[in-house]
Amino acid sequence: MDLARRMFMGQLARLAAGASLVPLATVAEAAINDQPPRRGGDPTKRYAMLIDLRRCIGCQACTVSCHLENDAPLGKFRTIVSQYEVDDPETGDMSTFFLPRLCNHCDNPPCVPVCPVQATYQQEDGIVVVDAERCVGCAYCVQACPYDARFINDKTQTADKCTFCTHRLEAGLLPACVESCVGGARIIGDLNDPESTIARMIAEHRDELQVLQPEKGTLPHVFYLGMDERFVDRPEAFASIWEIRGTDNEELHYEFSGH
Amino acid sequence: MNSAVIEILAPRYQIAWYPWAVQYFFMIALAYASLWLALPGLLGARRWKATARYALLGAMTTAIVAPxxxxxxxxxxxxxxxxxxxFTPWSWMSIGSLMLPPFVFAIIALAWLVWREPMLAWRTRDDMTGLIARIATLGGWQTPRFAVVALALFAAVMSFAIAIYTGSEVAILKGxxxxxxxxxxPFFAATGFIGAAGLVLVLNRFTGARDxxxxxxxxxVVVAAAVVTALVALAWALEGIFVEDSSVAAAIxxxxxxxxxxxTAIWSLSIGASMTLVSFLLVWRNGARIWGWIIGLVALHLAWMARWNVLMDVQTVQKxxxxxxxxxxxxxxxxxLGVIGTFGLWIALLLVIDMFVPWKQALDGPADAPAEKTDISAKGVPSHG
Structure with a gap:
């Protein structure tokens, strides 16, 4: 990506982080691919997450605790930390960049209107969930999400995704990833409560916050502090992990491949 | 890029739509395009009646296998x-689920109306075909012409809905x-016509009548549909070159x-161009009779591969x-297994219909025993009559 485009994307990411904070009016028009009304959840709240990348050390404690908490199948993740090696164009030094990824619980979630049976929906508190009893496993939502936040769970054969651990929130607990984060990089809270940590941090860092793929108009509600603009979109990176090959030049697979 | 970035760790995001999706999009496109190829003959165009016989067989069988x-x-x-x-009226897939059954049943009913006409003559037979004819014709009445026309037009309207929903369902995905x-x-529709024309060419060769x-x-039709496909591809590419921040640019x-x-691009372009050129030469030099079915196979290959590229290969590009x-x-x-199974089911369906339905005699086709026609001059070519 050239510099001009990168700067443009960076500005867009900041603008969109601001735009994401303006609540999208509950739309109820029946036009094709429009957002259906939200249902369930606490209408007084709007959950969001702020990830302070300056505090993330890439330990994957969030990945592991999420896996244990939510019983995701091996090789599929509701959250994971992408890791990159980046050279600094000014000093020539190599550094490492960690990017925790999870469902963005967008204000305009592209995964919701595509669902043909209304199995996936957005709660009034902004959390996007899946009703696994109703889901037909068509994977249309998996295709619609630009963030790879969804997958078909091999155990249930239905769509699966991060729910901000809504079952824990309801019980007054923090999501597994937030609770296990050693650096305290993940902050979850209610944007509608001006006294919440997240609301105060957003007010404080408003101009520095960025969201992923802002040009898609999804209005993500996972905000990143200390974001490198090169990773806002699909990074132009050398995918080293898939270049590890066996003697037959075949890509080496995970040991749990086939599960 | 003025700095090097290496991705050290990221999950392998798997595909979510399997080759079944390719089979569906392929079969359903063959179904609606074949219906259109059958329309002139169904509505009375004399020189299209033989075409309509094959196209209706193709439309009916693919419309059953696709769902x-x-x-x-x-x-x-x-x-x-x-x-x-x-029912979810804001979801394209849900809308499609409402469109699909009327389309499929309209085509099945249309084929039944058209085929029961010659089937009436089989009602007196003593064997299995006679028994089936007596049941399947539901009485000895003549098929009213207006019913065929009305059903053909209804199916044609539904085929529009199918073409629009199958395309839109995929095209709206910003992800x-x-x-x-x-x-x-238009890309799905035009390549669908390439495939359907190919299917009719192959059926024309291997069911023996060789019209x-x-x-x-x-x-x-192959030439025209290939030209339209090329224009669509060109328009898509031009949009990517000239329109700032278009999704096409992101795609490229x-x-x-x-x-x-x-x-992949080079293979599709060269096969497509060769097929179009050779089809044109065959029409011009009257070589269609000997080589037409090979073009048919190539056309089917192209229509199928177009869907494989779009639906499977695109899923390998990480988001x-x-x-x-x-x-x-x-x-x-x-x-x-899914790919082969779908085609196997389709061939089985063709064979069953060929055994029990006198589809070749429909639409003023040659009376029983569809032997060589008078305009056939080639020698030594086997015929599967």
């Missing part, structure tokens, strides 16, 4: 009734920039550095992480 492949692509196929219990373009609709008008008609960007995508998924088609039911 089966679609069902198999669901991870919870037994929950298909949820589509009807929870995959390569799909997120309205040019996908000369059909070969000519279908080669011309996402595959710019892939050698595999380059070779937000670097590189491409090295997708290997498995042998199981979500891999080759």
């Amino acid at each position: 089966i492949a679609l069902l198999a692509d669901l991870h919870q196929p037994l929950r298909f009734w949820h589509f009807y219990a929870y 995959r920039p390569l799909w997120n373009t309205q040019w996908l609709l 000369a008008d059909t070969d000519r008609n279908m080669l011309m 960007q996402s595959v710019r550095h892939s050698a595999e995508w380059r070779s 937000q992480t670097a590189g491409y998924l090295e997708y290997v088609v498995g042998w199981g039911s979500s891999g080759w």
Whole structure:
């Protein structure tokens, strides 16, 4: 990506982080691919997450605790930390960049209107969930999400995704990833409560916050502090992990491949 | 890029739609395009009647197999009734689930009306075919002409809905920039016509009647549909070059550095161009009778491959992480078994219909025993009559 485009994307990411904070009016028009009304959840709240990348050390404690908490199948993740090696164009030094990824619980979630049976929906508190009893496993939502936040769970054969651990929130607990984060990089809270940590941090860092793929108009509600603009979109990176090959030049697979 | 970035760790994001999806999109496009190829003959065009016989057979069989492949692509196929219990008018897939049954049943009913006409003569037979004819014709009445015309027009209207929904369903997905373009609709439709014309050419050769008008008609359809496909591809590419921040530009960007995508593009372009050129030469030099069916196979290959490229290969382009998924088609039911099984089911259906339905005599076809026709001059070519 050239510099001009990168700067443009960076500005867009900041603008969109601001735009994401303006609540999208509950739309109820029946036009094709429009957002259906939200249902369930606490209408007084709007959950969001702020990830302070300056505090993330890439330990994957969030990945592991999420896996244990939510019983995701091996090789599929509701959250994971992408890791990159980046050279600094000014000093020539190599550094490492960690990017925790999870469902963005967008204000305009592209995964919701595509669902043909209304199995996936957005709660009034902004959390996007899946009703696994109703889901037909068509994977249309998996295709619609630009963030790879969804997958078909091999155990249930239905769509699966991060729910901000809504079952824990309801019980007054923090999501597994937030609770296990050693650096305290993940902050979850209610944007509608001006006294919440997240609301105060957003007010404080408003101009520095960025969201992923802002040009898609999804209005993500996972905000990143200390974001490198090169990773806002699909990074132009050398995918080293898939270049590890066996003697037959075949890509080496995970040991749990086939599960 | 003025700095090097190496992705050290990222999950391997798997594909979510299996080859079943390719089979559905292929079969359903063959169904609606074949219906259109059958229309002139069904509505009375004399030189298109033989074409209509093959096209109707093609439309009817593919329309039955397509929804089966679609069902198999669901991870919870037994929950298909949820589509009807929870209708969702803002979802393209849900709209499609309402359009599909009337389309399929209209084509089946149309074929039944057309085929029961010659079947009436079989009602007196003593064997199995007679028994089936007595049941399937539901009485000795003549098929009213207006019913055929009305049903053909209704099916044609529904086929529009199918073409629009199958294209839009994929084209609205912003998550995959390569799909997120309205040019996908005409692309699916035009390549569908290439495939359907190919199917009719192959049926014309291998069911023995070998009608000369059909070969000519279908080669011309192949040429026209290929030209339209090329124009659509050109328009798509031009939009990517000239329109700032279009999804097309993002799409081209996402595959710019892939050698595999380059070779796919070169293969499709060269096969498509050769097929169009040879089809044109065959019409011009009257070589359709001998070589038409080979063009038919190539056309089917192109129409199928276009869907494989669009639906499978695009899923290997990672959405937000670097590189491409090295997708290997498995042998199981979500891999080759599904692909082969779909085609096997389709051939079985063709054979059953060929055994029990006098479809070749429909639409003023030659009376029983469809032997060589008078305009046939080639020698030594085997015939599967």
